[in-house]
Structures are given as C-alpha cells and as structure tokens.
Amino acid sequence: MPQAPRLRSTGRHMRTTVMTSNRNKWIALLTACMLVIVVGFGGVLALRMRNNLHTQELNISNYKDGLENGALDILVIGSDTRKGNNGAYGDEDDRNSEARADVMMLLQISKDRKNVSVLSFPRDLMVDVPQCTDPESGTVYPAEENVQINESLSRGGAGCTVATISKLTGVNIDHFMLVDFNAVKELSKVVGGVQVCVDAPIDDEYSGLKLPAGTSSVEGEQALAFLRSRHGFSDGSDIGRIQAQQGFMSSLLRKVKSEGTLSNPGRLINIAEAITQNVTVDKNLGNISTLVGVGATLGGVDLSNVVFATVPTEPWSQDANRLQVSADAANVFQRLRDDKSLKEEKAPEAPATAAAPVQLDRTVPVSVYNATGLDGRSATIASVVEGLGYSNVTPGTSASPTNFTTVFYSTGYEAEAKEIAAKLNVTRVVATEEVQGVSVTIGTDFPSGEAMEKQEAAIAGNATGQTADQNKCQTAFAY
Incomplete structure (x- = not known):
C-alpha cells in the first residue's frame, strides 16, 4: 500500500490573523441541531433521506478502543471543500486544496434519550492522529503527534476524523455526518429565517455579514454569513464565533418547536431534502433505521436539556496561535464517557446563615x-x-x-x-x-x-456554552 507523505498543519485562531477565506465553522452546529430535529420525523422521511445520502466508511484507523456506553454518539463534520456548488467561496487556492474538517461537533444523545449534548472542537486544536488508511486508494497515513485536528479529514476521509476524536475523548462514535456549504442556506430558507440578536451594528467585510443592532431575521446568504463570520463577534476569535453559532442554533430549535414544524409533513420533507442533498454519512447511518428508531423520543427532548458546549482549551505550548485541550477537558470527556449531560444541575442553595463580619483589606495590591x-x-x-x-x-x-x-x-x-x-x-x-x-x-x-453575563446553566468542566432554551444577544466585535 502506498505510504502518504507527512502533512503540514496550517491555520491560526487569534483575531489578528486575516484569513484569505472564512471557513464554514457554522456547518457542524447547524447540522447537529437539525439532526436532532430530523431524526424525529420517522418513516415519512426515511426513503427520501436514504435515496439522497452518500456514504463512506465509519472508522478507517487502527484505533477502535472508544468506550461504548449505550448513548448514541454522532460526529458532525463541516468540510471546507470548494468543489461543486461551493466554488464561489474562497479563492483559486481554496478551490484546488484538499478538504479539511473545519468544524467537528460530537453530538451525544443519552441512553435514556432525555438529554442531548453537542461538543465543539476548534479547528486549531493540536492533537495526536492515529494511523489511517484511505479506503479507496489504500494510502496509509502514519500515526502522528501534534497535528492540527482539521487536517484529519485529508487523511483518507471522515473515518480518520472519527478515529481522531474518538482517541482524544475516549468515546466510541457510532456515526458521522459530513456536510458542506449549501445546507445552511437551504435550511434557513425552509424554516422562513432565523432570529438573531447583536448588541451593536455589524458590517463584516470578510464574511459579508451586515446587521443592525437588535433582533433580525436571517436566511440564505446572510444566515451563512452570520455563521461564517470570524470578525463580527466578541473579540474576533473562534470563541466569539462559536458563541454566535450556538445562539443561532438555539434560536433555530426554538422556532422549529414553537411553530409546529415537527407536525408539518411538507416542511419536514423540504428540511430532509436540504440536509441529505448536502451530506455524506457512514454506511450504517445510510440505512437510517437507527435514527428513525429513536426519533419519537428525541422529538420530546426539552430545549433546556439540549446543551451546546466548546471543549476547554488553552494556547498550545509550542505556538500560542494554536490550541491544546486544557486540564478542564478531562472532566468534559469523562461525562460523555459516563453518559452524563454536559449541563450541571445547580446544587440546592443552603439556608442563609448569619456570617461573622470579615474585615476586608482594600489596600491589597x-x-x-x-x-x-x-x-x-x-x-x-x-x-x-x-x-x-x-x-x-x-x-x-x-x-x-x-x-x-x-x-x-x-x-x-x-x-x-x-x-x-x-x-x-x-x-x-x-x-x-x-x-x-x-x-x-x-x-x-x-x-x-x-460585569459578566450570568450563565443560567452551568456547563461541565468550566466549558463555555448554553442550553437551547436560552435567548442571548451576541456582542459585536469592536473594530
């Protein structure tokens, strides 16, 4: 079998870096949420989805030691491919480059089907990648340490990204979904737009996002721009963009549940078409019976039990422009292995007691x-x-x-x-x-x-995130 050459990681996560093109980090968040919705639709969509789907191997590496705990774990991958209908995004170099996994979202549906946790992995995260073999060409990509996680997709396909995240988290991944640019535009049109909120006007020349202060409805290209924008929110980093994406997804879920989309067969079919025409899945998921089997229960998941979180990270020890998982990530991964929600329930407040007065030293440095x-x-x-x-x-x-x-x-x-x-x-x-x-x-x-915004729901492991029932207004980036 041919041996693959060593691949070189690229990318930056700090706001001062101007990228030649904005990658589609929104994709995984969108598809993760829509997956939760679509799998609840049952047999009416099964045939439609099955006919549209393209399939690949689930795991193409020599790592298969993830813990099986009864939960349903689905990795949603956003590919930055510029092939086909995606050629309008980026420059010539982008269109000729290998696809990378710019967003990776691990969606876990608990064994009792009462909780959904969606954990995001930044593309600039440095990890160890196991040996992977391209199932079509037979090319073997050797195991390698300190590789940028988004590069895993170019090592034989989505099955290598599955193996990489399974190795990182210790979680056995049951399925994957690999999607491209068109999904967000079509889905946002199908639902009639998604409400978003920003605290100040945004005019982001990189993504094309233009919004007034306050609440707006976005769909099509503006929905895509909202979820692609790196320079529009917070401090201009990935953290701000991910927070905006989580707010978008939460708003989308609230709209779908409140407007009766789950009981509208015509709209469900349109949603199924929008997703499945722009997705590749593992071969077992291509049969779709697993998802349809848990669909009825998923339709009843309370929005307060749908948790979006970002894996805790810190600057990489060898390059501050990249990331490594922090010590807090171990707690997050353990909760997934234990089939526990990433939302931590607040402990009951103890009855107030009169505390002895404390003399504060306000001359302290x-x-x-x-x-x-x-x-x-x-x-x-x-x-x-x-x-x-x-x-x-x-x-x-x-x-x-x-x-x-x-x-x-x-x-x-x-x-x-x-x-x-x-x-x-x-x-x-x-x-x-x-x-x-x-x-x-x-x-x-x-x-x-x-003062920081109080977070109503505590997220495990000091991770940032929110639950789908929270309605947050995003902080616009101050240029």
Missing part, C-alpha cells in the same frame, strides 16, 4: 490583566474594582489571550478576591502563590461591559 486582545478592557475593569474602594489597583495586558476570566488570590486575601469576583459576576476564583494579593485576568469570555 490588585492587578487587572487584559487577556482579551481588545483595547481598554483592563482600564474598564480596574475602574469597577476601584469603585469597591480598592486603592491599589494596577491595570495591565497579558502576553497572550486566554479564554476564561479568573480571579486569583494569594494566602490571606480570599475574602477580597470573592468580593471582586462577585462584583464582576466571575465564577472562577483560584488560590495561588504565584500572585501577590489579588489578580484579575480578563478572558475572551468577558469582551465588554462591567
């Missing part, structure tokens, strides 16, 4: 570091801290962005740290002797305002 990549954030938050009466506050800038806002404190300053965290609505408060006094690191999850 407080450092405020801007790790968002945006101008002015440390000064804004330093002013909030000073408003509490702290007199020794120093703003500064971190050397590299970080995802999560955290308040750190050294021994003796826990009470001061908790007061500051409460004012800012920051939930991460960490004791460490690496700071003197209190230190606030402002992450990309806190791009604007004087």
